[in-house]
Amino acid sequence: MFFLQFISKFIKVLRAGATPGQIAGGFMLGFMIGLMPFMTLQGAVLMIVLFFLNVNLSAATFAIFASSFVAFLFDPLLHDLGFLVLTKPSLQNTWTNLYNMPVAPLSRFNNTVVLGSFVAGIILALPVFLLARKGVISYRSGLEKRIKKWKVVRWITGSKIATWYFKIRDMGE
Secondary structure (H helix, E strand, O other), X not given: OHHHHHHHHHHHHHHOOOOHHHHHHHHHHHHHHHHOOOOOXXXXXXXXXXXXXXXXXXXXXXXXXXXXXXXXXXXXXXXXHHHHHHOOHHHHHHHHHHHOOOXXXXXXXXXXXXXXXXXXXXXXXXXXXHHHHHHHHHHHHHHHHHHHOOHHHHHHHHOHXXXXXHHHHHHOX
């Protein structure tokens, strides 16, 4: 039920309400947060930024869950990227100075996966934003009607579980 409710709310976000830029901004920040391991300083800072910016929180929540579920698959690549950045001789003094600061160890940048995921999140932020924005615009301009015609969508929305869920959901309105 939670999954159906989650998808239903995300589709409502795509249909109307926030601008494509707000939805894409929320999705981008959520992607960056979900890509990183939990409980880091930069994750907390991104969460604070998420709440202070005028971005869509539903899109951010969706992106956090979606990217968290697939991020572990990319851990070997993120480890290699973090190792490359962490062991670069020209950055050794930077990492030493950063780690000797009082709050900086909370960033866990000495962990290759954490550093690699942070660097990957920064590199992928703009492409994710642009793709999400383009996706919202195309969904609103006619893609929704075509998706509703897919057999799998009609099968899911016509199932007894979905029908039961929609009846319960509409009772509260």
